[in-house]
Amino acid sequence: MDRLIEAIDNTQNPSVVGLDPTEALVPPQVVASFADEVRDSVESPEELESAQLAVAYFEYNRTIIDAIADIVPAVKPQIAMYEALGPAGVDIYTMTCEYANQQGLYVLGDIKRGDIGSTAAAYAHHLNGVGDFDPWHEDAVTVNPYLGTDGITPFVEAATEADKDIFVLVRTSNPSSSELQMLDLADGTKVYEHVADLVEGWGAETIGDHGYSRVGAVVGATHPEEGKALRARMPHTFFLVPGYGAQGGTAADVAGMFDEQGSGAIVNSSRGIIGAWKKSGKYSESMTADEALGLVADSARQAALDMRDNLRVAVYR
Amino acid sequence: MDRLIEAIDNTQNPSVVGLDPTEALVPPQVVASFADEVRDSVESPEELESAQLAVAYFEYNRTIIDAIADIVPAVKPQIAMYEALGPAGVDIYTMTCEYANQQGLYVLGDIKRGDIGSTAAAYAHHLNGVGDFDPWHEDAVTVNPYLGTDGITPFVEAATEADKDIFVLVRTSNPSSSELQMLDLADGTKVYEHVADLVEGWGAETIGDHGYSRVGAVVGATHPEEGKALRARMPHTFFLVPGYGAQGGTAADVAGMFDEQGSGAIVNSSRGIIGAWKKSGKYSESMTADEALGLVADSARQAALDMRDNLRVAVYR
Numbered sequence: 139m140d141r142l143i144e145a146i147d148n149t150q151n152p153s154v155v156g157l158d159p160t161e162a163l164v165p166p167q168v169v170a171s172f173a174d175e176v177r178d179s180v181e182s183p184e185e186l187e188s189a190q191l192a193v194a195y196f197e198y199n200r201t202i203i204d205a206i207a208d209i210v211p212a213v214k215p216q217i218a219m220y221e222a223l224g225p226a227g228v229d230i231y232t233m234t235c236e237y238a239n240q241q242g243l244y245v246l247g248d249i250k251r252g253d254i255g256s257t258a259a260a261y262a263h264h265l266n267g268v269g270d271f272d273p274w275h276e277d278a279v280t281v282n283p284y285l286g287t288d289g290i291t292p293f294v295e296a297a298t299e300a301d302k303d304i305f306v307l308v309r310t311s312n313p314s315s316s317e318l319q320m321l322d323l324a325d326g327t328k329v330y331e332h333v334a335d336l337v338e339g340w341g342a343e344t345i346g347d348h349g350y351s352r353v354g355a356v357v358g359a360t361h362p363e364e365g366k367a368l369r370a371r372m373p374h375t376f377f378l379v380p381g382y383g384a385q386g387g388t389a390a391d392v393a394g395m396f397d398e399q400g401s402g403a404i405v406n407s408s409r410g411i412i413g414a415w416k417k418s419g420k421y422s423e424s425m426t427a428d429e430a431l432g433l434v435a436d437s438a439r440q441a442a443l444d445m446r447d448n449l450r451v452a453v454y455r
Numbered sequence: 456m457d458r459l460i461e462a463i464d465n466t467q468n469p470s471v472v473g474l475d476p477t478e479a480l481v482p483p484q485v486v487a488s489f490a491d492e493v494r495d496s497v498e499s500p501e502e503l504e505s506a507q508l509a510v511a512y513f514e515y516n517r518t519i520i521d522a523i524a525d526i527v528p529a530v531k532p533q534i535a536m537y538e539a540l541g542p543a544g545v546d547i548y549t550m551t552c553e554y555a556n557q558q559g560l561y562v563l564g565d566i567k568r569g570d571i572g573s574t575a576a577a578y579a580h581h582l583n584g585v586g587d588f589d590p591w592h593e594d595a596v597t598v599n600p601y602l603g604t605d606g607i608t609p610f611v612e613a614a615t616e617a618d619k620d621i622f623v624l625v626r627t628s629n630p631s632s633s634e635l636q637m638l639d640l641a642d643g644t645k646v647y648e649h650v651a652d653l654v655e656g657w658g659a660e661t662i663g664d665h666g667y668s669r670v671g672a673v674v675g676a677t678h679p680e681e682g683k684a685l686r687a688r689m690p691h692t693f694f695l696v697p698g699y700g701a702q703g704g705t706a707a708d709v710a711g712m713f714d715e716q717g718s719g720a721i722v723n724s725s726r727g728i729i730g731a732w733k734k735s736g737k738y739s740e741s742m743t744a745d746e747a748l749g750l751v752a753d754s755a756r757q758a759a760l761d762m763r764d765n766l767r768v769a770v771y772r
Contacts, residue, residue: 157572191585218577219569224590228545252599253535253567254629257475263539271501273541282569282626284601286631307601312571316601321649322641329646332638393723422474 139303139354139376140346141277145211145244146147151158151384151446152396154212154246155438156376156408157202157234158219159195163413165430169194188223195220198434199234200437202412203241205435206442212277214378214406235275246427250307252282254382257279258289262296265304280356280378283333290340296435298344303352305375306337308368311358311381322352330364331371333444338372348401350376351354357395359387359405366394377403383410383445389452400454414441456671456693457537457663458594460718462528462561468763469770471563472755473694473725475536476512477568482738482747486511501562505540510545512537515751516551519729520558522752523759529561529594529721531695537611552592561594563695567624575606577648579613582621595620597673597695600650607657611670615661618694620669623654625685628675628698638704647681648688655689665718666694674712676704676722682710686719694720700727700762706769712751717771724762731758 176189220231250260262273293304309330319330341351359381381387395403414437491507537544552562568578581591610621626647636647658668676698698704711719731754
């Protein structure tokens, strides 16, 4: 986790921007501007919509990356948004990761993969590539713990080999997360606490210069008390904290998930940053695609600065 | 689940062939035969290996599909094996799904996705596509339950819209699966039993003509007693049963996961079918690529027939 921690130190900003484009988040004139370019490249008329969205997503992501690369340490593209468009979207996901990497950002691939041993080893190539070829350009990926240790170990090994990291789901930010994660176990703990203990153990052999292992945990901003307790329970586990902003989490909610030095966590905001243009009051349908992208950039940068400043006040005590 | 159940009835064969190619499973002369074709299409020399494997995987899959399409109802490509090669591999995954579909097979995409509500809705486009465009060509996908109901509902809705199905992980076949799934809850049940009850509920509104819902469950062949108990606990839930063959499960082990009519489950074998050529005793390094693929085909067909016959004896009582 050292590379991420150092990137956070360099920017004095423990936040990560979620690159989760949707049709509703990209200004329509940007999507429309790619109509001609795409028409010649698709094999059938049905593909037109997804192909057009895919190229628009890349332009939108590039605009946002350029607007924030000097003030945030990391981005977190959510692969689901790209898979929604089919393989053309997956191409855009990897191009986005590559471009963000080239701009010096740590790329956290939110892929939430998880499977049994040999299959997990195949997924782990997200981190260690194929020979010298790194098709995914991710610095870390998120992983699901439901399969247990043999589904996690291949990711830890690949991360170690490639100087990368993973983040395991522990306590997610969504409303239904409690259905499984909060169940009371016979030994008096809860399911997510048991998972937390497993995660701390999975990372034990990979603790870096800053005291955190390569195996992080996903802990939702919407659970401030549990997050604070997990901070104490998992002293060597770095937290990825989703659920800030649009999902309801505040800087005060996440403060307890940081350690006494103001390290130990990175907070994600997606819509709050990349969709800030929609709340700017400055958008108009008559804007050109370039004007709309300019507004996306300015709004995203301002929202990222606001988030940084709010976190600095709450966290760097 | 009606389409799958009818395909099983038509073949009198409750088995699914896992299309999980790896470098070790594809005869080396088949991989080598694509060296020239690939060299001109890659952007950098580092990509050569993965690009060559990707086209070899498709040729291998097509050979196996052609060899078994008349005797099995379904195939289950494991997307991890394709993602291991990067986006080029993902393209091959969708081409494999499409080809299998064209040959009349029900395609069960083993993608084990799972995320919070809005993100799950993005993943659910695996099932309902983008407008009229279906880029993935899957008839069902596997889903992870760790996020709870709001991570599942979008898949159920997309499946209903597109006349497709999902299978939720309940009790997986791998050794470490017990670490979470077998934990004792305070109410006397185990975690996987609680998940089983959720799954039965998630499907309740989608029960089809044959008495099973669109929400199936993944129950490993390596847990025969638990599988039998789950069969009784989940009367409207169809089972996908991995872990047969190479992972140790036998026809006797899975018999209890079927209902009294011999329906209610489909059993997967991957390596036992697609890697049968390696145990045939007939392979030689001097074979041409076509000869090697011929052996792959003959061995896969024979292994699929053997599995079918073993299951028929054990299941159709």
